[in-house]
Amino acid sequence: MVFYAHEQGMNVISAVKNEWFVFIAALIVASGILAFGRDDGRAPVEKSAAPLVGYEELLPHRALYKVKMKTVRSGAQIVNVSGELVYEWRPVCGGVISDYHFDMHYDYSDAQPLDVKSHVANFEPYDQAALDFVTRRFNNGHLFQSVKGRANFDASLVRYDLPSQVEEPMEQGVLSPTAYTLRVVEAIRAGEVSFSGRLFDGSDNKGPIWINSLIGREAEARDYGAAVAPEALGAPARHVHMAFFSGAGGDSMPDYEMNAIFHLNGVMRSVQIEYDDFSVVQELVSLDVLEGGCK
Numbered sequence: 001m002v003f004y005a006h007e008q009g010m011n012v013i014s015a016v017k018n019e020w021f022v023f024i025a026a027l028i029v030a031s032g033i034l035a036f037g038r039d040d041g042r043a044p045v046e047k048s049a050a051p052l053v054g055y056e057e058l059l060p061h062r063a064l065y066k067v068k069m070k071t072v073r074s075g076a077q078i079v080n081v082s083g084e085l086v087y088e089w090r091p092v093c094g095g096v097i098s099d100y101h102f103d104m105h106y107d108y109s110d111a112q113p114l115d116v117k118s119h120v121a122n123f124e125p126y127d128q129a130a131l132d133f134v135t136r137r138f139n140n141g142h143l144f145q146s147v148k149g150r151a152n153f154d155a156s157l158v159r160y161d162l163p164s165q166v167e168e169p170m171e172q173g174v175l176s177p178t179a180y181t182l183r184v185v186e187a188i189r190a191g192e193v194s195f196s197g198r199l200f201d202g203s204d205n206k207g208p209i210w211i212n213s214l215i216g217r218e219a220e221a222r223d224y225g226a227a228v229a230p231e232a233l234g235a236p237a238r239h240v241h242m243a244f245f246s247g248a249g250g251d252s253m254p255d256y257e258m259n260a261i262f263h264l265n266g267v268m269r270s271v272q273i274e275y276d277d278f279s280v281v282q283e284l285v286s287l288d289v290l291e292g293g294c295k
Helices: 010-018 177-189
Strands: 061-072 078-092 095-108 114-125 130-139 142-152 157-162 166-169 194-199 209-218 237-245 256-263 268-274 278-289
Touching: 061 268, 078 278, 095 177, 114 177, 177 194, 177 209
Parallel strands: none
Antiparallel strands: 061 078, 061 278, 078 095, 095 114, 114 130, 130 142, 142 157, 157 166, 194 209, 209 237, 237 256, 256 268, 268 278
16 A cells, blocks of 8 residues: 555644645555664665566555544644545556545644645556656635646656646656555565655655655554455555655654554555654554456
8 A cells, every 4th residue: 555644744734834734645664663764875766667566466445544643742733633534546557546535624722623635646657657646635625735747757857737837857766656665565575674765646746755664573463353354454564664754865854754554465554653743643444455457
């Protein structure tokens, strides 16, 4: 699964300041790690003519997650966060699609509550390193942000059609969400303890982010009953810790950190996201296995 985490936290902070909500991608990984790696100056991830090799290992599925606040620092402006995420990933003709629907509620100590709905849709082709992306966000029912465009990772270029028509260069070695997920799966299978790289998801017009991922211990099995298809959680699971940087990896403190339980078939079972003032958890409620492929 390719997972978007930023909607719950940075959105809240930005909303307090100027109602501008940032939404950054993140999909893979978990807890039990006390520190995270830093950029060691090595060459960026090499480009690949077939960036989605191995996508067949990922499970086509639709999952529902409940979001709630876990901790809040005394004196923080945010009082409570709650909501849900519906996430879908599946192969289709020519590539894979991922679809995210966030429905979030924010309570503040010194401002009116906010209800934010977000829809992020991506398409990643099989035969080229590219990403088509569309994002729409609503604040209390009013559309306030639209982002649309296409990233060409081999050309190190992203073209935005919305909010304005512009082309911007990217660093070499940036990965799409599914490609990044597959690299983490590859690292786990190879017995590696970490993976770092740049990710671009098109959820905003801020450009790529750097993610340091530490791969931890195996996660114990959990029974969700009939709410979760039994085959969905049959793949091995690991704890992975991720640190997210808006600038160069490891050159500063992370914008936020994530602990999650990640199954090697791409299913995210549990996520905890740590921000400066508070933390939120995303717990799996239900999951349906979908049909994938081209008909």
